[in-house]
Amino acid sequence: MFNTLRSKLFTFTILITFLPMVIIGIVSYMTQKQDLTNQAERSLLAQSAQMNTEITRFISDRFNDAAFLAQNPVVQDSTSTTLELREQLAQFLSVYTIYTEVLLVDPNGTVTLDIFNDLEGENLADREWFSSVSNGNIYMTDVYHSTLVDAPVLLLAAPVYDESGELARMVVPAFDLTSLNTIVEEFGGAADSTWEGYTFIVNGEGDIISHPETSRILTENYFDETGRSNNELESNALYNEVARVNGEVQAISQVEPFPGFDHDWFVAVTVDEEDLYAPLDGLLIRYLIIYTTVFLVITFAVYRLADYLVKPVSQLVATAQGFAIGEQAERKYVDSYDEINHLNHAFDDMATKLHEREQMHKKSTTIIETTDNGVFAVNQTTGAITLWNRTCRELFGSDKEAITLHQTKESSDAFRHFIETDDLETTIMQATERTKLEIDWLYGGETKTFVAMVRPLPGEEGDRDSDEVLIIFYDLTEKRKMEVELLRSEKLKIVGEMSAGFAHEIRNPLTTIRGFIQLAHESKSKINEDYYGLVLEEINRVNKIIHELLNISNPKPLEEKTDVNINCVLEDVIALQESNMRSHYIAWELLLDPSKPTLTADVNKLKQVLVNFVQNAIEAMTDGGSLTIRSSTEEDRLAIAIEDTGIGMSKETIEKLATPFFTTKATGTGLGLTMSYRIVEEMGGTIRVDSVEGEGTTFVLVLPMH
CATH class of the missing domain: 1.10.287 (Helix Hairpins)
Structure with a gap:
């Protein structure tokens, strides 16, 4: 059943449709789940930040209250009586009802005035706030359990200065923690009515300092209960992350310290985890209903699609089978969807190209067989001859079957002698790129000259045994003659x-x-x-x-080759011709290569050439002029340019410069330039000439430096 295209198409289409659908559904669900989760957590974090702002404002207001009281003229006046001070403190408490007590403390830390509690005479110099206030700062303590009043307290302390600017006393207002708890409760819970929660405050030691359940204040430690640490709370606040603790989700923010308030307070807005993520259950049910419906619809559609796709494919299979047995009749197809139509056209194109390639192969074979060039191919691994054309058969007198590169029969001695000439066999077996060589083949008392081109023909990638080398050679004997x-x-x-x-x-x-x-x-x-x-x-x-x-017909060989500094040679040549140039009113300029290039040459022959060119330049400037000599390097070659502003030369004159006895001078022999050209040629160099009649001539000598 599953061997048919229809069944496989149906099965696999269902799988490849359903699986992506399931994956997409899971991804989509997880994405929406994450979005809902992030939205809920962001709401908690925003509420925590809002709560943090409110507490910061609350603390700032208390600092302002303490500063206001410290600046009271009666309190500042060191001559004020106890009664006057008591009246001012009582008035302060009546206006600012949040405070429950105000103490006056002298610079030594002794309580000098207490309105409600019997603390007068107590020394508070050992309290954490005393040294800071003594230095002129307003200071707020952390919430702590006071042994004097046997209750949790939160104190403010501010310095009071007299008219001379000296520290007269300190005011220490204490306020009811109920006010702080009220703020926490008002902004506690969840701003969104969907959730029910609460807010509490923890200090840097883990002590709970504000909580809806007041019995937990300073009696329970958050770190001990949850196993968390101060660093973890700081990390949650810094990276704006929620924490999951004992089935609850907590949004943590840290109250920023400021001068006078240097305590670590962490505000935690807390919601039950199940309550926070309850909307996710309804989302999962909706996804299950939607994707079940979609799956049933897709199953029906795939079944119909499989039936639609199979029919044209079956027809194409029948057409291919006919082509395989050599049928060339016109192929007819039922018009179908675009893809199968393109496939049908591609099959037709392939069949046409295969037929054309077969015809081209026949033509190539005919050309190889009829050409006068020898053509053969060798397998580099086995040495077998894989191609052997008519010219090879006639020249070597053997068929392909009688020859291998490594071993030949008696009938192929000519081929063996041919590949051994100029080590052609090694070139063939080691060929990695196109190589061209000339072979002088002496066989049977006759020498023939061939040009052979060796080119590798690699096989399929990884098939080392199929690598072949193509050799094409042709006879140059008559051409050489x-x-x-x-x-x-x-x-x-x-x-x-x-x-x-x-x-x-x-x-x-x-x-x-x-x-x-x-x-x-x-x-x-x-x-x-x-x-x-x-x-x-x-x-x-x-x-x-x-x-x-x-000298021209049989010049002396170059002798005494030494390393020659060309700049020094040019300076010597100018020195030899200086008087001659002056007498002809010729200005000269030497532009020498600063690298002081050297070459290996016979310095006397080189001077002979340069003097000849300079002398010719002088004679070309009959009415005076300028002579410029330059030296430069071009890769591994040295260039010397001799430029004059003389009469110049025509194109015809330039073509005859090296011809013996050719001269344009009345007293010249026409052999000087011929000799110079010959010497430069023996040095392995060349001479370039640029000339414009009436403007001047430039000779450029290019010589190898080594």
């Missing part, structure tokens, strides 16, 4: 150009020498001695041209 022939042709062209330039350069001096000899021969006389110097100059000129040409 053509390049050799082209290079040979270029060399012959250069030789021709150099020969023509050489012939042109030595023709003029030879013509001069021939003229002198022919003149002597025709005149049948010796050569005029005045012409000997000219002949020797022309011969030296020919010798110089031959010497420079030999």
